[in-house]
Amino acid sequence: MASQRPSLGHHCGVAAIYSPQELNIPEKLFFPLFSLQHRGQESAGIAYRKGRNTVVYKDLGMVSTVLSRYLQGSRPSHAGIGHVRYSTHGGNKLENAQPILVSCNKGEIALAHNGNISNTAELKNRLFADGSIFQTTSDTELFLHLISRSRQPTFAEALMETLEQTQGAYSMVLLHDDELYAIRDPYGFRPLYIGTKDGMTVAASETCAMDILEVREYRSVEPGEVIVVNSEGTRSSFLSKPAGARLHQCVFELIYFARPDSHVFDNSVHERRKRMGGALATQDMGSNGTRGVPIADIVVPVPDSGNSAALGYAEASGLPFDFGLTRNHYAGRSFIMPTVDARELAVRMKLHPVREVISGKRIVLVDDSLVRGTTSRSLVRLLKEAGAAEVHLRLSAPEILWPCFFGIDIPTRGELISNAMTPEEIAARIGADSVRFLSIETLKTCLDAPANYCFACFNGEYPFRVPMTEEERNLPDRRKRV
Amino acid sequence: MASQRPSLGHHCGVAAIYSPQELNIPEKLFFPLFSLQHRGQESAGIAYRKGRNTVVYKDLGMVSTVLSRYLQGSRPSHAGIGHVRYSTHGGNKLENAQPILVSCNKGEIALAHNGNISNTAELKNRLFADGSIFQTTSDTELFLHLISRSRQPTFAEALMETLEQTQGAYSMVLLHDDELYAIRDPYGFRPLYIGTKDGMTVAASETCAMDILEVREYRSVEPGEVIVVNSEGTRSSFLSKPAGARLHQCVFELIYFARPDSHVFDNSVHERRKRMGGALATQDMGSNGTRGVPIADIVVPVPDSGNSAALGYAEASGLPFDFGLTRNHYAGRSFIMPTVDARELAVRMKLHPVREVISGKRIVLVDDSLVRGTTSRSLVRLLKEAGAAEVHLRLSAPEILWPCFFGIDIPTRGELISNAMTPEEIAARIGADSVRFLSIETLKTCLDAPANYCFACFNGEYPFRVPMTEEERNLPDRRKRV
Amino acid sequence: MASQRPSLGHHCGVAAIYSPQELNIPEKLFFPLFSLQHRGQESAGIAYRKGRNTVVYKDLGMVSTVLSRYLQGSRPSHAGIGHVRYSTHGGNKLENAQPILVSCNKGEIALAHNGNISNTAELKNRLFADGSIFQTTSDTELFLHLISRSRQPTFAEALMETLEQTQGAYSMVLLHDDELYAIRDPYGFRPLYIGTKDGMTVAASETCAMDILEVREYRSVEPGEVIVVNSEGTRSSFLSKPAGARLHQCVFELIYFARPDSHVFDNSVHERRKRMGGALATQDMGSNGTRGVPIADIVVPVPDSGNSAALGYAEASGLPFDFGLTRNHYAGRSFIMPTVDARELAVRMKLHPVREVISGKRIVLVDDSLVRGTTSRSLVRLLKEAGAAEVHLRLSAPEILWPCFFGIDIPTRGELISNAMTPEEIAARIGADSVRFLSIETLKTCLDAPANYCFACFNGEYPFRVPMTEEERNLPDRRKRV
């Protein structure tokens, strides 16, 4: 509990429903949470109003398992929130499952949170000094302590005071007695949407959660916006903008996290990914000196994360797109690999070359990003074994060089392969004929308002002081760039 | 969360181990907790030191299921605590499982608690006002808040300060970083033992938990004693005795809770129960005017809780003892009864008359106590169907008339059959030929130092102000005593 | 599959229900099977008529788990059968769970069987030669092959023909299309009862299964009786009595298997056990030369199997009976012991001395039988540790010297301690001050018609040729009897 690394809270999904008329809220919440399953498979949970109390149910596991009980029987209610949580390597950590429900002087509060607080240490030290006890290692608990400790006369004011103190990434939904809040930090790191249908209000991380409920009217919660929905209607307040602050929307949501059929930050995810793929192609077209001479015979995605970008690459380059790899969707985390070759085997159980597509071909293999490089190595070997003449790996993300303090689970700088090797060195290491990343500048051309995005994991430019250790900050730059 | 009824914490069992040399503490804890299973079947859990951290694992279910993982592999550790929890009707309440582990300005603290705090409302109001948040509905959390909030310079002093404020019943074990505490309230409501073997220190609710670990040297933790075990050895402090206070050891531990092979309050449970049975017989011997004329042909226990008292009754009365009822030990809580006759059926699935013993006989049926009377009604019917000529129900507890605020789950006064009916009326209601309770005075003759016991559930004489509602306190006394 | 040892089929329980009016048969079957749980905890299952078909559901596990689904919803039906199966060391053997359901030229047949066939090898060889395939290693399948192969014109005749060929122990219930059979072999090895209530017919291994359904009118199925219940009513046929045959009712059902509140072979189990205990006392009274001088201070049962006999011993000897050992009923088979001392620990987790009863006393410890002697050794050690001055172990069964081929799981002759040691040697080995068995002759005095019982496991006198290996038959008799 002493690490300066941002504590738990990575890649999660949140959803919330409020209805003036009683609905079967727990059942209704099942569907948006199910559609956000890709944002977290470690645990799932909901909290909802049951008469004059709030009750919570959460457990380790997938939405369809944990929440299946809510598909039977009726539980009339006005409001509820839900959460899916990303699987980390920490083992059984039911304590960190969300929503967190507390009782305090402001009433009953349940909170589901996506993001990471950066000034955790400072806030926690203050709360420690004041005698607060922590039952989880999650940032989320901080908010609840601060709200409860606030001397502000009303809950709403206590909430605002709390949010003004907590620096970092947070998109969250909160149930305070009979009222629902949807909140997004002023930097707008994580997406959050709000919509209405037949009097019911729905909030969720991505628009795919709106679609499954057939909610057609929705919009982004604004950065810094605090929306409260209660019996009097819906009202917005705004947090003060930090001095000199601009938006820092996480570009990785577009590159990798969000579902391709979703909108986040008012962008179609699929469309942006196609643009990134197109931009990768444009980079390549110019790269070998002779614009228009293709470097390969076909474009193959790493399914499913590379699908959209690969299609974009194919369209922009004019090279044919083909399914050179298929994915076994039964491969999950439900069994333990028996041998030392576990990682290699895991790739082999999940991704399979289609020999007829691959054999004898020069291939552009499109994936979203490169972290440690181990999976790519296995993948390139698979393709070469299947007869690929050349494999040119293209990543729709720039080189990842810095840790994220806003909710993405990126390893330490020392573990990031791009901190140790140039693309050429990486190619040699993983057996590819070339490796190329989308440059930050090119990535920006794929965005409408690039100034509104966070690129910190690529360029280390954090919007404010982050709790990085000096050792990590000063890691010698071993890249030998040309 | 607004009820004045004492919150959760009923009938639990605690155990703890400290060893200067590393042992497989989690495995070691399995056994005492297993032997305390009768004190709580709802949930089980342990917290133990793992390197420089404390980790917790708990879940709903029985010890053999929840903690079976600890019977495989080795987890060297210096100290750990554990808890079993009584099953209430509140459904899935994993939140209330213990130990509770928190991180605070005093370090890491894990607590496992048996008992109930009486001034919960007052303490909670103060903590609410100060901004504390509550994640459980258990008393146990109160201690942790108070310790953390204390301005005392050391943990030990903060603990003492906390305990001086909390009025009520508590026998508990606590892990504070690398040191272990065993604590018993000044009234001594709940039992707690401490012992040593080969340098290892063990604390547990009953001595049966010592026996399973073959710990031969043990003693009662004294009322008001706070024992700390750490690398410097074992040291005791004492809480100040409340003004005018005497001991209030729970006589129900002897009557019903504890295992017959255990010692609690330095009494052999089996031996005391035999005495109570004997005293019941003595009451009866004098009762029909003609001392020495037995009222029945045989004495039959309700197994297993009535076994010892029935044997005592038989010995004192000279009537033969026989197993007129057998118990199906496969009957548990693992299935849901299908029909409206559920309670009747539950009795029928659990207890079975032995026709040859019963048929044509006048029977003294010995059980420990009478709460609502529903089970007894089913039981008397079973015996009569099996041919019993007469059934004389004898209870080794006095009439239960008042709720308990110190850890026993007794229903409200209105639900207690003895508040509504005389023994004669009860006999008529349940179909028995007579019903007789051990009188409080006679019960006292079965104890060495009756002044050291609590009889509040029988006589309403609480040692201090308890959070009973006025309505309950003023329930009209509908008993029509002769 | 080549062993000559009788194949699977040990200690089981069966139940069946037929009703001209549709009842919720699967739910109804739950209760008698639950009450027969002590006869087998490995697997449970039922087969019942569902419209014009028979369906089966069975799984490894206890009745309350496997069949809990039948406590929800209604499944109107006319007839069904059920089975509980003893847990052997063979691991996951779902294949052998019962009932077995087959489709054949005689219709659909489901069979649930308690007992063991002795001429398995001969029958199986014949069926093998004729081309039958075996999907289980259970005797039960044999019956089904033989019925199907029979050239008799009707099912009833085919059944009779089959039963005339199968030599051995069988009490069974059988569902043939819409009719129910209850069958007991001519030797009457295993108990089987049949009764009626409100037009419903119930059959079950023991009368405790009648009691739970409140069936008051019942009788033993006669040895050799074949009862069919169908839309035309109930009709009995009788198998021809084997030449020179007498009854061979298993005396171990009375000594150990059956529930004390049951009747088997028209005896009260509890009552017979008391008599055996009394006979043990009589043996002892005369044994030390001076009739009437007690050898000990108290009589203590090994709970629960020794309860009845211990009480009988106490009554006959005039020695006081006391609960010197308590049993932890949570101890089951649901967890794996961690250490090499597993067996010792298993005893310690299950049985606990009550020090006050034991300490300083000379104890008569009454148990039902001695097989390998390992558990007794642990138990004697426990009692001595608790301060017992002397421990005199008394067994209400004679010395077990021979294997059983009729349904009891007795180890090979070489593993039976009584084949290797005299009672005196056993006493020395297990640390007891004396060990004494009920003699066969004395046991017979406890029975009304001893000629109707099987004592083969004590005296090797099997009613017909059994498939014992020559090696086992000729095991040198290492007993050195006085």
Add this chain to the structure above:
Amino acid sequence: MASQRPSLGHHCGVAAIYSPQELNIPEKLFFPLFSLQHRGQESAGIAYRKGRNTVVYKDLGMVSTVLSRYLQGSRPSHAGIGHVRYSTHGGNKLENAQPILVSCNKGEIALAHNGNISNTAELKNRLFADGSIFQTTSDTELFLHLISRSRQPTFAEALMETLEQTQGAYSMVLLHDDELYAIRDPYGFRPLYIGTKDGMTVAASETCAMDILEVREYRSVEPGEVIVVNSEGTRSSFLSKPAGARLHQCVFELIYFARPDSHVFDNSVHERRKRMGGALATQDMGSNGTRGVPIADIVVPVPDSGNSAALGYAEASGLPFDFGLTRNHYAGRSFIMPTVDARELAVRMKLHPVREVISGKRIVLVDDSLVRGTTSRSLVRLLKEAGAAEVHLRLSAPEILWPCFFGIDIPTRGELISNAMTPEEIAARIGADSVRFLSIETLKTCLDAPANYCFACFNGEYPFRVPMTEEERNLPDRRKRV
């Protein structure tokens, strides 16, 4: 059990391994079975040699759950077989899980089977008459009875005799004592491959199972080939070819069943599907009178089954391909839908339109086939809601008009929408702007040797008499073709 419909045995996958040197066969079998999971999710199982016995383990559920135990510990063995089974609506039918293991006069035989026997009724009647009992409702058991009943002197001859009698589809693997068989029927209905690596022999339904074991040398088992692998090596025999018989390889394996990265019938599945998609485009190009005028703006696959064909359509038509639908791979069968709109909701939870791709576009939606039409209706509605201007559904299979008796689970003729409606009527019914099937003739152009395939579900031309009811055969042809 009286239905004339082919009994269970639909869409399954088989795998087998033989090794002269002992390997951890159960673990090795895990991987090919895992890679064949798409062929059956209802149950999984293996049988393998353990010393001189064969043991079986099977259960309902997925490979990764059922067989995970085999990823721990080592089980040296020479040979084993495995099976995955298709999920039908029959509920808990553990009885039908495979492999089936029997003991008989030919030794121990374990069988895992993919396909369906057509003369089941005739064979079963004969076996019934002879007194065989059936414990399953699966065809597979038939083989075992026939082998056991055969009077042929050797197992091999008994097997050949059996296979000559069983008419229908069977690709199977069989373990007979220490030898392994891989068998394919003379019509070659289902695929089966055999390969070797480092002395180990592997057989499996599809080549993807070879790939995961890195077996590079493999070939199709020939139609009618019976391969035995034992300590003497590998030897092939051939069944006599039925008079006038040609091959009847199931074209649906290419259209839908097999994994795109697999080879079946020596075809690349992905490549053939692309051809079918291309042929669909060619049909359309000519269809609107003006060859070359595209009917739409983009081509969208129903993922993942329509991916390959859609790509083929796009390439042939010159229309752009795009991912207009994404699939939620967490959607499985692990939860029960709550409402009456279950099917609609199931589609909505699984497939999601990408609005940016769809909106305002005329879409060619490519799927593999149309059975009842309900899913397509939901899908078209989803696309229209997402703004599609037009939806033209194209199926890479012809109209399905007849049931399959060779292993595919096709509903009765009356349930097949194409028996009731023309494509135009279907379009109107499901809300599409047009619906068009690949014609049988065009489909044939996508195959190298169309005469070697079975098209019976499209044209009713079965290779031999099939057990169709007269009622079904004579269903009035309600199609009103133009």
